[in-house]
Amino acid sequence: MTWTAYCPKHAELELIGDVTEARPFMVEQVGLLGTPERTGRSACEVRAITAAGCKVHFIGGPRWNQ
Secondary structure, three states, rough: OOOOEEOOOOOOEEEEEEEEEEEEEEEEEEEOOOOOOEEEEEEEEEEEEEEOOOEEEEEHHHHHHH
8 A cells, every 4th residue: 555645845736755754642622621631542643755855744644663
């Protein structure tokens, strides 16, 4: 499967060439009193290099941690 990410430099979607870092984290939301509440969901902060050689940084779903 091929993945794409938005490249701000070229203002278009580019193919992901290499994932350099993927850090999982638990998703939280702000509760009624302004305090963080757990949602039970996870996501990944991903840093990658596109096929064109641009560095991209985005939030992806839990599949990026595999």
